[in-house]
Amino acid sequence: MNDSEGQKGWFGRRRREQIGILAVILSIFAVQTAIFTVVYLLTGLVFGSMQHPPTPLAIQIINTILGLLIGFFTLAMIGRVFGSKQRAARMGIFNPIIEAMNKIAKGDFSVQLDDDLEGDGGIINELAKSVNTMAVELNQMEQMRQEFISNVSHEIQSPITSIRGFAQALQNNHMSVEDRNHYLSIIETESVRISRITENLLKLATLEAESVRFEPKTYSLDRQIRTLILACEPQWTDKKINMDVSLDDVTIMADEDLLSQVWMNLISNSIKFTPEGGNITVDLNQQGNHVAFKIADSGIGISDEDQQHVFERFFKADKSRTRAHNSGSGLGLSIVQKIVDMHHGTISVESKIGIGTTFIVNLPLAEAPKASPIEAEQSAA
Numbered sequence: 487m488n489d490s491e492g493q494k495g496w497f498g499r500r501r502r503e504q505i506g507i508l509a510v511i512l513s514i515f516a517v518q519t520a521i522f523t524v525v526y527l528l529t530g531l532v533f534g535s536m537q538h539p540p541t542p543l544a545i546q547i548i549n550t551i552l553g554l555l556i557g558f559f560t561l562a563m564i565g566r567v568f569g570s571k572q573r574a575a576r577m578g579i580f581n582p583i584i585e586a587m588n589k590i591a592k593g594d595f596s597v598q599l600d601d602d603l604e605g606d607g608g609i610i611n612e613l614a615k616s617v618n619t620m621a622v623e624l625n626q627m628e629q630m631r632q633e634f635i636s637n638v639s640h641e642i643q644s645p646i647t648s649i650r651g652f653a654q655a656l657q658n659n660h661m662s663v664e665d666r667n668h669y670l671s672i673i674e675t676e677s678v679r680i681s682r683i684t685e686n687l688l689k690l691a692t693l694e695a696e697s698v699r700f701e702p703k704t705y706s707l708d709r710q711i712r713t714l715i716l717a718c719e720p721q722w723t724d725k726k727i728n729m730d731v732s733l734d735d736v737t738i739m740a741d742e743d744l745l746s747q748v749w750m751n752l753i754s755n756s757i758k759f760t761p762e763g764g765n766i767t768v769d770l771n772q773q774g775n776h777v778a779f780k781i782a783d784s785g786i787g788i789s790d791e792d793q794q795h796v797f798e799r800f801f802k803a804d805k806s807r808t809r810a811h812n813s814g815s816g817l818g819l820s821i822v823q824k825i826v827d828m829h830h831g832t833i834s835v836e837s838k839i840g841i842g843t844t845f846i847v848n849l850p851l852a853e854a855p856k857a858s859p860i861e862a863e864q865s866a867a
Contacts, residue, residue: 590624700744704738707740768780829850
């Protein structure tokens with residue numbers, strides 16, 4: 487709607503209001519005139535039958551008082567009836583909103599109200615739009631909750647089913663020692679997998695609730711990353727991976743333990759999905775008041791479509807991976823993104839199927855992570 491149309495609408499409503507006021511005044515005048523006429527006729531009959539009627543002045547005063555009293559009570563009754571009808575009409579406008587709120591309270595988020603209930607862009611319309619927005623957002627949250635429960639159930643049910651199956655197989659008394667040890671090893675592996683899932687779920691919930699205790703400090707970031715790469719040396723040397731590392735001397739103010747989880751997750755993923763004899767490149771560069779960490783591998787790669795979801799909880803890019811590759815919970819990158827966000831940084835992914843994947847993390851050098859509500863209360867105390 488442009489300004490001229492808005493002005494026309496405003497003048498139109500103003501004109502209707504003026505006409506309405508004039509109509510009310512004329513109606514009151516007509517009713518009062520009719521009342522005075524009736525009073526004059528009635529008192530004329532009464533006073534005419536009297537032997538000693540009042541003086542003309544007294545008759546005029548009596549007629550005026552009676553006319554005003556009857557007129558007042560008549561208009562009051564009319565106003566009361568009309569007001570009750572108006573209140574009922576106004577309440578009728580709220581009925582769809584009340585019904586919608588009751589449905590939302592019962593878990594039905596599919597309701598949608600007409601956002602032009604009044605036709606003039608008033609408060610009822612704004613309230614209807616707010617209810618519609620709330621219903622949409624609650625519906626999205628409910629879908630996310632159901633999807634989350636489904637994913638958790640699937641991730642936990644899979645290792646439990648495996649454990650149950652191999653435990654039943656172990657009841658065979660004629661099983662060889664080699665097979666028995668193999669089955670026990672699988673049960674142990676699946677038990678560790680369940681433990682890792684629950685641990686990551688608790689960690690992610692703590693991070694999202696911002697109840698984790700931050701302990702930012704100044705430390706050598708390049709030394710931390712180099713130490714973690716060396717800690718993973720048995721994994722990448724076992725696969726004969728060529729590890730090319732280039733780290734600038736960088737000092738950062740951050741939570742060392744939390745960022746350690748970021749680097750370890752990214753390094754472990756690169757090793758896991760890089761084939762034997764492949765290459766991994768790790769770069770750390772200071773760029774002004776920011777630092778850029780980049781890890782690139784020559785692994786299986788991630789499709790363009792899957793790259794949009796890699797940081798979602800329980801998302802696994804390749805559904806056809808082997809057990810060794812599919813042992814993760816799909817929570818690692820969600821935790822990584824949350825920690826990076828808490829440090830006011832960014833993380834992105836670039837990948838090509840069959841060529842490799844690159845993760846890039848950008849962090850501010852001297853900005854401490856935002857304090858959690860618990861820490862804020864402790865600082866205030």
